[in-house]
Amino acid sequence: MSVPAPETDSKLLEGQVAGHGGVQLSPDGSTVIKPSVASELHFYTQLQAASQGTGAYSSASQLRDDLARLSAWTPAFRGEVLDESRDSTQQEATKQKALIQLENLTHGFAKPCVLDVKLGTQLWDESDASEEKRARMNKTALETTSAETGIRFTGCRIWDSSASAWFELPKAFGKSIDASLLPLGFSSYFSDPLDSDEARLSQVASRAGFKLPEGGHLPRLPPKIVAYLLQHSLAALNEFRALFANIELRMRGGSLLFIYEGHLPSLETAIEAHDTGSKVLSVKLIDFAHTRLTPGEGPDLGVLRGVDTTIAIIDRLLKDVKAGRATQDHA
Numbered sequence: 001m002s003v004p005a006p007e008t009d010s011k012l013l014e015g016q017v018a019g020h021g022g023v024q025l026s027p028d029g030s031t032v033i034k035p036s037v038a039s040e041l042h043f044y045t046q047l048q049a050a051s052q053g054t055g056a057y058s059s060a061s062q063l064r065d066d067l068a069r070l071s072a073w074t075p076a077f078r079g080e081v082l083d084e085s086r087d088s089t090q091q092e093a094t095k096q097k098a099l100i101q102l103e104n105l106t107h108g109f110a111k112p113c114v115l116d117v118k119l120g121t122q123l124w125d126e127s128d129a130s131e132e133k134r135a136r137m138n139k140t141a142l143e144t145t146s147a148e149t150g151i152r153f154t155g156c157r158i159w160d161s162s163a164s165a166w167f168e169l170p171k172a173f174g175k176s177i178d179a180s181l182l183p184l185g186f187s188s189y190f191s192d193p194l195d196s197d198e199a200r201l202s203q204v205a206s207r208a209g210f211k212l213p214e215g216g217h218l219p220r221l222p223p224k225i226v227a228y229l230l231q232h233s234l235a236a237l238n239e240f241r242a243l244f245a246n247i248e249l250r251m252r253g254g255s256l257l258f259i260y261e262g263h264l265p266s267l268e269t270a271i272e273a274h275d276t277g278s279k280v281l282s283v284k285l286i287d288f289a290h291t292r293l294t295p296g297e298g299p300d301l302g303v304l305r306g307v308d309t310t311i312a313i314i315d316r317l318l319k320d321v322k323a324g325r326a327t328q329d330h331a
């Protein structure tokens with residue numbers, strides 16, 4: 001499916017937490033328009049064909065079912081944007097480039113709190129990475145938490161209700177920490193930092209050269225709400241893991257994108273009412289620039305390791321919150 005380029009009124013996605021930038025929004029905000037590459041367009045097209053039972057997936061198969069289920073974990077694909085101003089020679093010259101339209105996963109949230117967790121122990125793609133790129137990315141993986149744990153805390157942005165301000169942990173945080181500090185990233189994102197976390201975070205900030213808000217205080221949500229968010233994230237991750245372990249693909253440099261509602265009154269109302277219609281939490285998989293199906297090669301163990309690391313961190317946090325972690329520390 002292709003659609004003509006939108007002509008007017010595109011604006012930039014507010015609060016992009018990672019990546020190359022340049023993600024635009026449709027005028028009504030429901031769709032993001034992302035600079036992409038042929039391989040990502042191809043993967044989304046495969047997911048779409050599997051969900052619709054068309055093209056290469058017109059007959060039933062286990063792979064078709066698994067891809068259709070995987071597609072529910074990704075933003076809905078709304079087609080490629082065709083740039084009619086480029087002639088075919090130019091299109092040929094830039095054939096790696098594509099503009100794709102995806103469901104804006106933050107749409108419908110009043111204050112979307114977003115976390116991007118980059119998955120995988122290996123971040124380069126054997127189908128296109130040069131020797132130089134492999135070596136450089138192996139080095140980065142070893143110097144960050146990727147090689148050991150299968151995740152890098154790419155960046156997050158959360159709403160601080162008491163300060164009416166956004167709080168961000170930039171790329172520099174995730175790039176400068178070792179695995180022992182990963183839980184600090186997650187407790188910050190889920191608005192449940194200990195006092196000692198604030199102290200540790202300000203040490204990381206001064207070492208890595210990024211700024212924290214005045215006073216160094218992190219946003220906090222009531223423990224009951226934090227527990228709800230953690231519990232539902234955990235359930236989603238466990239379900240996702242079971243599916244992903246069955247699919248033979250390689251996903252290099254992809255991410256889990258977490259989003260929760262940071263506007264406290266909306267969040268409380270939705271949780272209390274068990275209002276499944278309103279947006280509380282979303283856990284999705286994004287960034288398939290270096291993802292391809294690899295039949296016969298088994299699942300991506302590096303990504304699975306990352307999912308397991310994430311599950312273990314969130315599980316620990318949830319147990320601590322239930323045991324009254326905040327009360328103990330703040331007393």
Ligand SMILES: Nc1ncnc2c1ncn2[C@@H]1O[C@H](COP(=O)(O)OP(=O)(O)O)[C@@H](O)[C@H]1O
Pocket residue numbers: 013015016017018019020021023032034075102103104105106114116255257286287288289
């Ligand atoms: N479908 C989406 N909905 C909302 N935000 C998105 C979506 N896709 C990407 N983003 C935002 O843009 C960032 C970068 O997107 P990504 O697909 O990882 O591109 P890149 O190839 O630049 O890394 C993400 O971390 C997220 O903040």
Ligand SMILES: [Mg+2]
Pocket residue numbers: 018019253254255287
């Ligand atoms: Mg990315």
